[in-house]
Amino acid sequence: MNLTLKIWRQKNAASPGCFETHEARDVSPDMSFLEMLDVVNERLIAGGQEPFVFDSDCREGICGTCSLVINGIPHGSRKGTTVCQLHLRYFKDGQTVTIEPWRARAFPIVKDLIVDRAAFDRIMQAGGFVSVNTGNAPEANALPVSKEIADLAMDAAACIGCGACVAVCKNASAMLFVAAKVSHLNYLPQGKAEKDRRVKNMVSQMDKEGFGNCTVTGSCEAVCPKEISLDFIAKMNRDYAVALVKGELKKSAAGGVG
Amino acid sequence: MSLDARIPSGPLAQKWDRYKSDMKLVNPANKRKFDVIVVGTGLSGGAAAATLAELGYQVKAFCFQDTPRRAHSIAAQGGINAAKNYQNDGDSVFRLFYDTLKGGDFRAREANVFRLAQVSASIIDQCAAQGVPFAREYGGTLTNRSFGGAQVSRTFYARGQTGQQLLLGAYQAMCRQISLGNIRMYPRTEMLDLVVVDGVARGIVVRNLVTGEISLHSADAVVLATGGYANVFFLSTNAIGCNVTATYRAYKKGAFFANPCYTQIHPTCIPVSGDHQAKLTLMSESLRNDGRVWVPRRKEDCGRPPASVPEADRDYYLERKYPSYGNLAPRDIASRAAKEVCDTGRGVGPGGRGVYLDFSDAIKRSGEDAIRDRYGNLFEMYERITGENAYRQPMHIYPAVHYAMGGTWVDYGLMSTLPGLFVVGEANFSDHGANRLGASGLMQGLADGYFILPYTIGHYFASTKQVKVPASHAEFKKAEEGVRQFTRRLLSINGQRSATSFHKELGRLMWENCGMARTRQSLEINLKRIPELREEFWKNVKVTGSGEELNQNLEHAGRVADFLEFAELLCLDALHREESCGGHFRVEHQTEDGEAKRDDANFAYVAAWEFKGADKKPELHKEPLVCEEVHMATRSYK
Numbered sequence: 087m088n089l090t091l092k093i094w095r096q097k098n099a100a101s102p103g104c105f106e107t108h109e110a111r112d113v114s115p116d117m118s119f120l121e122m123l124d125v126v127n128e129r130l131i132a133g134g135q136e137p138f139v140f141d142s143d144c145r146e147g148i149c150g151t152c153s154l155v156i157n158g159i160p161h162g163s164r165k166g167t168t169v170c171q172l173h174l175r176y177f178k179d180g181q182t183v184t185i186e187p188w189r190a191r192a193f194p195i196v197k198d199l200i201v202d203r204a205a206f207d208r209i210m211q212a213g214g215f216v217s218v219n220t221g222n223a224p225e226a227n228a229l230p231v232s233k234e235i236a237d238l239a240m241d242a243a244a245c246i247g248c249g250a251c252v253a254v255c256k257n258a259s260a261m262l263f264v265a266a267k268v269s270h271l272n273y274l275p276q277g278k279a280e281k282d283r284r285v286k287n288m289v290s291q292m293d294k295e296g297f298g299n300c301t302v303t304g305s306c307e308a309v310c311p312k313e314i315s316l317d318f319i320a321k322m323n324r325d326y327a328v329a330l331v332k333g334e335l336k337k338s339a340a341g342g343v344g
Numbered sequence: 345m346s347l348d349a350r351i352p353s354g355p356l357a358q359k360w361d362r363y364k365s366d367m368k369l370v371n372p373a374n375k376r377k378f379d380v381i382v383v384g385t386g387l388s389g390g391a392a393a394a395t396l397a398e399l400g401y402q403v404k405a406f407c408f409q410d411t412p413r414r415a416h417s418i419a420a421q422g423g424i425n426a427a428k429n430y431q432n433d434g435d436s437v438f439r440l441f442y443d444t445l446k447g448g449d450f451r452a453r454e455a456n457v458f459r460l461a462q463v464s465a466s467i468i469d470q471c472a473a474q475g476v477p478f479a480r481e482y483g484g485t486l487t488n489r490s491f492g493g494a495q496v497s498r499t500f501y502a503r504g505q506t507g508q509q510l511l512l513g514a515y516q517a518m519c520r521q522i523s524l525g526n527i528r529m530y531p532r533t534e535m536l537d538l539v540v541v542d543g544v545a546r547g548i549v550v551r552n553l554v555t556g557e558i559s560l561h562s563a564d565a566v567v568l569a570t571g572g573y574a575n576v577f578f579l580s581t582n583a584i585g586c587n588v589t590a591t592y593r594a595y596k597k598g599a600f601f602a603n604p605c606y607t608q609i610h611p612t613c614i615p616v617s618g619d620h621q622a623k624l625t626l627m628s629e630s631l632r633n634d635g636r637v638w639v640p641r642r643k644e645d646c647g648r649p650p651a652s653v654p655e656a657d658r659d660y661y662l663e664r665k666y667p668s669y670g671n672l673a674p675r676d677i678a679s680r681a682a683k684e685v686c687d688t689g690r691g692v693g694p695g696g697r698g699v700y701l702d703f704s705d706a707i708k709r710s711g712e713d714a715i716r717d718r719y720g721n722l723f724e725m726y727e728r729i730t731g732e733n734a735y736r737q738p739m740h741i742y743p744a745v746h747y748a749m750g751g752t753w754v755d756y757g758l759m760s761t762l763p764g765l766f767v768v769g770e771a772n773f774s775d776h777g778a779n780r781l782g783a784s785g786l787m788q789g790l791a792d793g794y795f796i797l798p799y800t801i802g803h804y805f806a807s808t809k810q811v812k813v814p815a816s817h818a819e820f821k822k823a824e825e826g827v828r829q830f831t832r833r834l835l836s837i838n839g840q841r842s843a844t845s846f847h848k849e850l851g852r853l854m855w856e857n858c859g860m861a862r863t864r865q866s867l868e869i870n871l872k873r874i875p876e877l878r879e880e881f882w883k884n885v886k887v888t889g890s891g892e893e894l895n896q897n898l899e900h901a902g903r904v905a906d907f908l909e910f911a912e913l914l915c916l917d918a919l920h921r922e923e924s925c926g927g928h929f930r931v932e933h934q935t936e937d938g939e940a941k942r943d944d945a946n947f948a949y950v951a952a953w954e955f956k957g958a959d960k961k962p963e964l965h966k967e968p969l970v971c972e973e974v975h976m977a978t979r980s981y982k
Contacts, residue, residue: 116617121622211522214516221466221795
């Protein structure tokens with residue numbers, strides 16, 4: 087099959103970008119979308135032209151590296167699928183396909199189709215962890231967790247941190263990502279001790295990074311390759327409200343005897 | 345130079361405790377004076393970086409991905425082993441140890457494997473405390489499943505994404521240390537050389553993959569956690585970025601490379617669909633708990649729809665040949681059995697290179713919902729890639745390269761032959777012998793990172809007197825110049841062929857001649873062809889762009905250049921090992937019924953190769969493998 091590609095070309099964050107048109111001739115419907123781009127790049131190299139750079143690594147839908155907007159939809163139109171697992175059999179022969187990077191102020195473009203998602207790491211560093219040192223852990227079965235709660239936490243933890251939720255949102259809001267991360271740990275008894283400060287710190291970092299507000303359009307849930315539920319945003323808002331109402335506990339004086 | 349594994353004396357079960365009691369300690373206030381570099385942030389590197397930082401060391405961590413959360417440990421689906429005996433089915437530290445040693449065809453170091461089994465239980469405790477959402481029973485306790493090569497249920501899992509969840513645990517622990525200022529993280533940064541000063545590893549040279557800037561980093565110890573080299577086969581289940589560069593360049597600086605010929609071929613992957621393919625996708629071994637592997641008994645039936653082949657005309661060859669382990673036979677054995685039936689012309693699907701993995705009996709027995717609950721995401725993944733519904737028809741599967749048991753040689757303390765250079769996780773050679781059992785890779789990565797290296801590195805610091813070497817030292821400058829020259833050379837060739845085309849050709853040579861079945865003849869073909877291909881590469885590769893920008897083409901070309909040298913070492917090792925063991929199957933050495941035939945009298949050793957210079961044959965050093973407590977039995981799963 088043949089496709090006409092309109093691909094975003096941008097030298098770096100400081101230069102303006104534009105679309106370039108390239109033909110993908112004689113590609114197979116069994117190819118993944120990224121394998122098709124590999125083929126296009128190989129042909130560019132053979133012709134002495136610069137290949138397009140795009141992010142990918144595991145190519146099995148779990149590492150969250152790949153990040154392309156295809157015909158206006160992050161990861162393309164197939165539900166619950168990252169672009170590395172999107173196959174050409176879902177495209178029509180002769181179709182024109184536009185390929186763009188994630189677009190959000192908090193995700194500056196690095197080059198061509200690659201963006202910088204370090205803002206997600208900084209949100210995690212603000213509180214996306216359980217403060218437990220190696221070697222401090224009690225016997226795993228000493229703290230039972232009901233199957234329902236463990237499953238809910240797992241549903242949230244399935245987030246692969248790709249950023250499609252931000253890319254699709256008209257406000258470039260990171261609420262679904264942050265909600266998934268907060269909920270994963272806040273649901274579990276292991277994460278309860280730091281529940282309030284976690285949600286406050288992570289939300290505050292999210293705001294600092296320049297992500298927009300949530301207006302509950304639900305587009306994030308629709309494009310999420312792991313189909314993370316909007317319910318987690320409600321859960322995070324609840325946790326956040328509770329944390330605000332509780333306020334800061336008075337700190338006790340430092341030190342002790344001896 | 346003699347190889348001293350520095351294994352503590354005493355009975356097997358007491359060695360690790362003895363090591364910990366005898367080792368020297370670094371005072372808490374002194375720990376901050378030591379700098380540690382960790383390269384790679386998968387399970388072993390992430391766990392090591394976080395734990396070392398918690399202890400008080402100054403850690404710098406590097407990864408080529410855009411964030412440490414994406415290392416390829418993330419792709420492990422099925423689970424992690426631990427000797428918890430929660431199922432009351434007779435598991436114990438000894439049994440996990442013995443299964444792992446036997447699974448590795450008695451080609452691993454006994455003391456290391458025993459220690460791995462000992463610390464396995466603590467890993468589960470640690471991960472549960474970090475908030476890893478392991479699968480649970482209604483009563484709230486952790487649940488288990490079975491995996492290949494074991495007759496007990498000791499595998500813990502988090503849906504089909506155990507690797508991602510464990511990695512997030514380590515990543516979150518790193519995030520905490522980054523926020524506390526104890527780890528400096530360098531994402532999108534690739535190590536391009538190791539710096540050795542007076543025989544001691546003192547730092548690394550790295551390239552910032554966004555700007556192309558080369559920088560130098562010195563430390564008191566360097567930890568490589570850079571994963572395996574399966575991508576030397578081009579097509580493998582590894583991520584696109586996985587490479588041998590860090591360990592290979594360390595090898596060229598004096599760190600011996602052990603058992604490179606031990607590569608694992610995983611039996612259940614989605615078959616190759618065409619030339620364009622960039623990687624292969626694994627279907628978790630856990631599927632073999634409920635899926636039955638078969639091919640038609642007669643060649644004529646291979647083209648028929650599987651459902652129309654009557655029960656009596658199906659050959660459930662794993663159940664037939666290995667009745668006591670059945671479909672859960674270990675990976676090397678299941679892979680070879682699949683190749684064997686396909687070689688007799690009974691393979692199914694395109695090119696006759698596939699076998700069925702059939703869930704219809706399990707669906708009849710437990711219902712589709714139960715199967716969906718257990719493997720839902722794996723069935724979805726299969727459907728996305730192949731367009732087929734595995735609830736309605738059997739999956740097509742075929743073996744693919746998956747894991748490297750070989751790696752940098754390390755002693756009991758995980759230190760290489762270069763003092764100050766530690767190697768953890770898949771990058772080292774230590775625990776899996778000639779074949780790794782399913783769900784043991786995650787266990788080893790986390791054992792090394794959380795519970796072993798943090799002890800042994802402290803002992804190294806406390807027992808050696810080192811003066812700090814700054815990055816302005818002449819050796820650093822020399823290494824930097826070497827890296828710059830290498831990059832300039834790649835960019836200056838401007839030939840006709842892309843790095844990918846060389847990589848594909850190398851991969852085909854490796855798969856054909858050094859894959860599931862190896863012969864003297866096939867290996868000799870490779871030893872002739874690989875140097876020729878390498879020569880052509882350095883004359884005819886085309887690398888576009890410059891070194892002062894983000895240039896994926898340049899990154900890949902550098903990695904392929906290393907694969908082109910490393911592949912020769914791998915074949916040389918495979919040629920010298922005149923026996924069959926685990927993933928290394930030499931056609932000349934098999935029993936009458938086609939099983940691997942080991943030669944313990946001549947080959948019960950670790951082959952550690954020393955680099956002697958470009959175009960010179962590396963020197964072989966042998967570390968004898970002595971089993972003190974177990975008998976090196978013939979491995980049977982019948």
